[in-house]
Amino acid sequence: MNKILSVTGISKKAENVYWLADKQKSPLAFSFSQVVTTIALPNQQPDPFVSVVVMEFKHYPAIQDGLVAKTVAGGFSLTPQNLEKAKGNTIIQDSERYGSVPAHVSVSKKSTYQWRIFVDQPCSMNADVSYNFQGKSKNGTIIIRCAGKSVQSELKPTGQTVGEPRSDWQINSFKSHRIGTLLFPSPGFYDVEMEIVPGKNEDVGFQWLWLGRLK
Secondary structure (H helix, E strand, O other): OOOEEEEEOEOOOOOEEEEOOOOOOOOOOEEEEOOEEEEEOOOOOOOOOOOOEEEEOOOOOOEOOOEOOOOOOOOEEEOOOOOOEEEOOOOEEOOEHHHOEOOEEEEOOOEEEEEEEEEOOOEEEEEEEEEEEOOOOOOEEEEEEEOOEEEEEEOOOOOEEEOOOOOOOEEEOOEEEEEEEEEEOOOEEEEEEEEEEEOOOOOEEEEEEEEEEOO
8 A cells, every 4th residue: 555545525624634543533644635635644553454544524524426536546447337427338247257257338339438537636647448359450449538638549359368278168358458648737627538439240348447647
């Protein structure tokens, strides 16, 4: 863990932040930006396994719904489960074959998916998409739009893996592909839209879109 805990969606600054196990309620260092509270965790924690952090408010805080939280890695994991709205194929296929086929959306026609995030400082992020595609190369497109700009890439075959030697058990592979780099010019809310356009009679298994901040 990088000793930084980000809490997304609370639109009021906390009065105090401390360890639940600390009877003195000694404050932990934190910063606040509109809807993101960033807590600096000390190296020494009260519980070696799971330590609980308390955020204390004078009044019940307002909540900003529909935001995808920043992960402990500092990026955003945009999935079919946490999208804000979608058009086209939206049914989530459950994980199969003992987890070797992850949960995903089977996209057989032009479909768009949208998420909302909050970026606390200007930055650039790489956009990577994990998908399964068994069709022909260049037979389909993925387009990602944000802040008036877009990046796109042609679909690439992901191949298969052998699930069980000496048996007819091939598993369609999901692989991560770099689509491009997105610029977030200022702190604020951003709508991230992804459009998947399969070729005729083709199918794409969409697993996730990852936005990772450039260092």
